[in-house]
Amino acid sequence: MRHVKKNIKPFIWMIVAAIALLFVQAFADLKLPNYMSDIVNVGIQQNGIKHASPDEISHNGLELIQSILPQKQSDEFKNYYVEKNSDVYTIKSDIDRNEADLLMGETVWTLMNMDIPGMNQGQGQTQMTMTDDFKVEKLYEAIPMFQMLDQSVKETAYEKAHAMEDSLKQQTGIVMAKAFYEELGTDLNSLQNKYIISVGAQMLGMTLLGVVAAIVIGYMSARVGSGFSKGLRRDIFMKIQSFSNEEFDKFSQSSMVVRNVNDVSQVQMMITMGIRMFIYAPIMAIGGIIMISRRDTSMTWIIALTCAILLVLLLIVSVIAVPRFKKMQKFVDRLNLVFRENLSGVMVIRAFGNKKFEDDRFDKANRDVSDLALFVNRLMSLIMPIMMFVMNVTIIAILWFGANQVSDGVLQIGDMMAFMQYSMQIIMSFLMIAMMFIFIPRAIVSLNRITEILDTEVSIQDDAHPEDFISSRKGYVEFKDVDFKYGDADEYVLKDISFTAKPGETTAFIGSTGSGKSTLINLVPRFYDVTSGEVLVNGTDVRHVEQHELRESIGYIPQKGVLLSGTARYNLTYGNENATEEEIKKALEIAQATFILNKEEGLDMEISQGGTNVSGGQKQRISIARALTKHAPIYIFDDSFSALDFKTDQLLRKSIKENMSDATLLIVAQRVNTIMDADQIVVLDNGRIMGIGKHHDLLKSCPTYYEIAASQLSKEELEYEK
Numbered sequence: 001m002r003h004v005k006k007n008i009k010p011f012i013w014m015i016v017a018a019i020a021l022l023f024v025q026a027f028a029d030l031k032l033p034n035y036m037s038d039i040v041n042v043g044i045q046q047n048g049i050k051h052a053s054p055d056e057i058s059h060n061g062l063e064l065i066q067s068i069l070p071q072k073q074s075d076e077f078k079n080y081y082v083e084k085n086s087d088v089y090t091i092k093s094d095i096d097r098n099e100a101d102l103l104m105g106e107t108v109w110t111l112m113n114m115d116i117p118g119m120n121q122g123q124g125q126t127q128m129t130m131t132d133d134f135k136v137e138k139l140y141e142a143i144p145m146f147q148m149l150d151q152s153v154k155e156t157a158y159e160k161a162h163a164m165e166d167s168l169k170q171q172t173g174i175v176m177a178k179a180f181y182e183e184l185g186t187d188l189n190s191l192q193n194k195y196i197i198s199v200g201a202q203m204l205g206m207t208l209l210g211v212v213a214a215i216v217i218g219y220m221s222a223r224v225g226s227g228f229s230k231g232l233r234r235d236i237f238m239k240i241q242s243f244s245n246e247e248f249d250k251f252s253q254s255s256m257v258v259r260n261v262n263d264v265s266q267v268q269m270m271i272t273m274g275i276r277m278f279i280y281a282p283i284m285a286i287g288g289i290i291m292i293s294r295r296d297t298s299m300t301w302i303i304a305l306t307c308a309i310l311l312v313l314l315l316i317v318s319v320i321a322v323p324r325f326k327k328m329q330k331f332v333d334r335l336n337l338v339f340r341e342n343l344s345g346v347m348v349i350r351a352f353g354n355k356k357f358e359d360d361r362f363d364k365a366n367r368d369v370s371d372l373a374l375f376v377n378r379l380m381s382l383i384m385p386i387m388m389f390v391m392n393v394t395i396i397a398i399l400w401f402g403a404n405q406v407s408d409g410v411l412q413i414g415d416m417m418a419f420m421q422y423s424m425q426i427i428m429s430f431l432m433i434a435m436m437f438i439f440i441p442r443a444i445v446s447l448n449r450i451t452e453i454l455d456t457e458v459s460i461q462d463d464a465h466p467e468d469f470i471s472s473r474k475g476y477v478e479f480k481d482v483d484f485k486y487g488d489a490d491e492y493v494l495k496d497i498s499f500t501a502k503p504g505e506t507t508a509f510i511g512s513t514g515s516g517k518s519t520l521i522n523l524v525p526r527f528y529d530v531t532s533g534e535v536l537v538n539g540t541d542v543r544h545v546e547q548h549e550l551r552e553s554i555g556y557i558p559q560k561g562v563l564l565s566g567t568a569r570y571n572l573t574y575g576n577e578n579a580t581e582e583e584i585k586k587a588l589e590i591a592q593a594t595f596i597l598n599k600e601e602g603l604d605m606e607i608s609q610g611g612t613n614v615s616g617g618q619k620q621r622i623s624i625a626r627a628l629t630k631h632a633p634i635y636i637f638d639d640s641f642s643a644l645d646f647k648t649d650q651l652l653r654k655s656i657k658e659n660m661s662d663a664t665l666l667i668v669a670q671r672v673n674t675i676m677d678a679d680q681i682v683v684l685d686n687g688r689i690m691g692i693g694k695h696h697d698l699l700k701s702c703p704t705y706y707e708i709a710a711s712q713l714s715k716e717e718l719e720y721e722k
């Protein structure tokens with residue numbers, strides 16, 4: 001987790017800004033259904049009249065309302081208005097407009113609920129319908145009669161009106177308000193157009209705000225994701241660079257490549273999509289539920305049931321899918337391993353005629369990945385149709401129950417449409433969360449695999465208080481009672497190793513395969529640490545020297561020449577960027593690699609990836625020349641002449657001896673001819689020193705060396721050497 005915090009820390013402000021913008025985007029998206037509802041309810045159905053209590057009312061209109069209402073409500077309604085002139089009254093700005101609107105609707109229903117003898121022919125109710133073509137002037141003639149009515153009649157009718165749904169009061173109040181506006185000569189068509197244009201402009205502005213916020217959020221999330229993954233890849237690379245050979249033995253190369261590329265990409269996708277979707281979806285879901293509850297509570301059970309179904313669905317999918325994602329990355333590792341082995345060993349595969357076997361092996365690894373991916377994708381693909389089905393059923397339920405409420409006058413069409421839109425927003429939020437279930441489990445698995453590398457303790461680390469080399473011991477390599485075994489292995493690879501290699505001398509190592517030659521020299525540059533004993537370079541224990549300083553003192557040539565893609569000059573100056581043209585050419589001459597200078601491009605000759613455009617022997621000679629340009633006091637040749645013919649081998653060793661007379665040379669070889677002129681030969685067998693000395697002395701004193709020499713030299717040569 002600390003690696004996540006470290007790499008996400010530089011982008012905290014951007015994440016905070018993105019989250020803030022997500023709220024802005026959600027606010028804009030959640031406002032749109034409201035605007036749509038207002039356009040339908042107010043703009044279309046109510047001719048742009050927002051309030052049942054008219055902004056202006058005539059003297060006769062005010063008198064009519066007062067005559068219908070009981071005395072208390074009559075006085076209350078009158079207090080809502082102030083006289084503009086003798087014929088017109090204007091509503092006050094400091095009143096509760098919602099109360100005024102409801103009182104206006106209650107006035108209409110009070111009128112409709114009145115039991116007025118003589119007006120209804122004994123039917124018990126006033127026969128009056130409030131239609132869009134209703135004219136208020138028809139009621140003015142009845143004002144004296146309303147004024148003469150007993151207060152108990154009005155109060156009874158008002159109590160019935162007051163108990164009705166507020167939405168129904170608003171709708172009927174609007175019809176009365178429209179009649180009052182027409183009486184005053186107001187152009188309702190113009191009022192309607194202005195309202196629709198005004199709300200439409202606000203809707204457009206809110207849409208643009210949401211679009212701008214979404215664009216900025218997309219940019220920020222991409223920056224955070226790419227920046228985070230960049231830092232994570234850097235950390236992985238730097239960590240792998242610090243690994244000793246012991247750590248490299250724990251992780252395969254293919255696995256490390258997959259972790260640094262594929263796994264990091266999975267985490268990057270999770271962060272990029274997570275900021276845009278995983279945070280946005282809950283905001284929209286919660287916001288949609290809040291907006292729905294504000295508009296109408298009678299159908300919220302539909303949304304509650306829908307959310308419960310979706311949560312159960314997501315839970316089932318996550319329980320089934322998450323374990324598969326853990327397997328997925330292991331299968332990808334395996335696929336990458338098989339693919340890399342086929343690429344690197346293509347010549348061997350063809351030579352042994354095993355193409356069919358390797359095809360089957362790759363097909364199995366490929367099929368494992370594809371079958372698991374198909375299973376997971378099929379599972380995830382079910383989410384979309386199921387959620388679409390749930391969404392469509394939800395919409396049908398809203399239409400079914402909403403239509404009845406619209407018919408009963410307790411719900412307006414615009415409110416039902418807004419309810420549907422909010423329902424879709426909530427369901428789409430769950431769909432986005434479901435999509436994150438695709439990314440998050442796999443990304444968490446990938447993050448755990450990345451953390452496994454980053455949390456690996458490096459066995460070889462610099463001393464907290466490093467020591468300096470002893471200048472008077474420059475070039476000395478000393479082994480003192482060295483024992484070594486790999487990790488927790490029971491058997492020692494090296495046991496009781498003690499010798500000293502001096503400047504100006506060649507120390508060679510020979511022995512049968514598995515005798516520990518390469519392991520021994522790998523202790524000098526500290527690729528491994530000794531289990532016990534000491535390895536001293538320039539008079540100082542290698543464990544007490546900075547690794548960089550230690551390796552700067554060593555020119556290392558591995559058995560398998562490794563060249564980097566780029567020019568020959570780039571490869572030759574890899575250990576010494578300041579090497580001059582003369583130094584490079586001199587190193588090429590010593591290494592018998594002047595073939596490069598004979599090329600048309602010369603030092604600018606391109607070396608292909610892995611050095612595939614040069615032979616094995618040329619690769620080794622370039623590797624030797626690269627080490628020689630370093631001018632190190634110590635050179636390690638790990639069987640670095642194995643690909644050379646005898647003549648080139650002899651010329652190269654002679655040239656090195658003549659030109660590197662002050663250096664300490666450590667040579668691992670399989671051929672006796674390569675080391676017979678060495679100042680000191682260390683004979684190894686099963687990790688122990690069987691003899692140390694010159695060639696002719698060892699032939700007499702070391703049976704192991706004699707056996708090796710006898711297998712390579714003729715009888716006459718052996719007798720002559722003795």
